[in-house]
Amino acid sequence: MFLTATNLVHYLIERGTVDMNSVMNGQFVVMEAGRRNRNFKVLQSAEQGLFIKQVKVVDSVENTTLRREANCYRLAQNYAAWSELMPRFVDHDLTRQCLTVGLLDDAENLSEHHWRLQQFPTSVGELLGSALGRFHQATSELLNDSGATHFFPRRIPWIFAFHRDNNRVSGAVIELGELVRQHAELHESMDRLRETWHFNSVIHGDAKWDNFVVYKGHDESTHMKIVDWELIDFGDCAWDVGGTLHSYLAHWIAAMPFAETTQTEQLISKTHSSLIQMQPAMSAYWCSYLAASKLSHAMHQDFLIRCLEYAAARLLQTAFEYSYYAAQISAHALMLVHISREILKNPSLAARELFGIEMEIAA
Numbered sequence: 001m002f003l004t005a006t007n008l009v010h011y012l013i014e015r016g017t018v019d020m021n022s023v024m025n026g027q028f029v030v031m032e033a034g035r036r037n038r039n040f041k042v043l044q045s046a047e048q049g050l051f052i053k054q055v056k057v058v059d060s061v062e063n064t065t066l067r068r069e070a071n072c073y074r075l076a077q078n079y080a081a082w083s084e085l086m087p088r089f090v091d092h093d094l095t096r097q098c099l100t101v102g103l104l105d106d107a108e109n110l111s112e113h114h115w116r117l118q119q120f121p122t123s124v125g126e127l128l129g130s131a132l133g134r135f136h137q138a139t140s141e142l143l144n145d146s147g148a149t150h151f152f153p154r155r156i157p158w159i160f161a162f163h164r165d166n167n168r169v170s171g172a173v174i175e176l177g178e179l180v181r182q183h184a185e186l187h188e189s190m191d192r193l194r195e196t197w198h199f200n201s202v203i204h205g206d207a208k209w210d211n212f213v214v215y216k217g218h219d220e221s222t223h224m225k226i227v228d229w230e231l232i233d234f235g236d237c238a239w240d241v242g243g244t245l246h247s248y249l250a251h252w253i254a255a256m257p258f259a260e261t262t263q264t265e266q267l268i269s270k271t272h273s274s275l276i277q278m279q280p281a282m283s284a285y286w287c288s289y290l291a292a293s294k295l296s297h298a299m300h301q302d303f304l305i306r307c308l309e310y311a312a313a314r315l316l317q318t319a320f321e322y323s324y325y326a327a328q329i330s331a332h333a334l335m336l337v338h339i340s341r342e343i344l345k346n347p348s349l350a351a352r353e354l355f356g357i358e359m360e361i362a363a
Helices: 006-016 019-026 061-076 111-116 122-138 140-144 158-166 171-182 186-196 237-254 266-272 272-293 295-322 330-346 347-353
Strands: 029-030 036-043 052-055 089-093 097-100 199-201 212-216 222-226 234-236
Touching: 006 019, 006 029, 006 036, 006 052, 006 122, 006 222, 036 272, 052 222, 089 158, 111 122, 111 171, 111 212, 111 237, 122 199, 122 212, 122 222, 122 272, 140 199, 158 295, 171 186, 171 295, 171 330, 186 295, 186 330, 199 237, 222 347, 234 237, 237 330, 266 272, 266 330, 295 330, 295 347, 330 347
Parallel strands: none
Antiparallel strands: 029 036, 036 052, 052 097, 089 097, 199 234, 212 222
16 A cells, blocks of 8 residues: 555554544644655644655665665664664554654754755754764674674665766766766776775765754754664765765855856855855864764874765765756756865865865864
């Protein structure tokens, strides 16, 4: 049975997730929130709301990753420091390929939060770094527990091999592949990052602003949760850190006022003040992550370089996502590629000039 706004209430009663009284009191509201999956939000007057996610296609890739996410929620129940970073786990229906978790009241993801504020608070950067660092630290003992984590596929990010796959899903993607192959610092770096990938941590796998949400607690202070765990895996913790750093630059580029007559360097110069506004938050994020993850002090500089190189790879991945349905590559995608190249040419310089992180701080 595929869920709809009409039959969802009957499904939830059947599963024992809600009772008839909460429905009959007239304070029960269902809202569709679909994106890649069939998603619903349920609001209840007396109890916490629910978020329900169901795959759209049976036996799809999404079905596999949804099962992985459900297993992740079950596993996290054994680790308080990890589970407190996630929404409340409610139910997983394997037959209907459906996952139900608690809905956070008045929450917004960091993309929505920053677009609304048009500011980049250092306090949010600190929360972001702390949440990610606490997750990596809390799951560190799982590295030696293969019985609990057998569902992790141990995959290396596909973007490292994009230039070798000759992906032809659209004209813009073909252009992107040719562009990556034209520049040695891009395709050689992707090959090197693939070859030197570390399996040193449990990772979220898709760490970006969209998957971190902020909300007000009972004490009116701001709290953060990590959502969308479909790509959880064993991998390189720097991939998660680089992914969230990439979100700052991707936001900066998305807000650029592109025009046909504007040259790349002129556009970067014109919007540099916007980038500078982000840098205190990025620096705060970095310092907060180091404190929460308890990473060895001797590893800080090398780790920062790897995080920035992964941020560059994530920029290429975002350029691919921009290009997936396009006939020709966009100015935004070209700028993503340009900034990726600049990072890979000189990560130490990029740390200071783009991210506002001094190597001395990293040390």
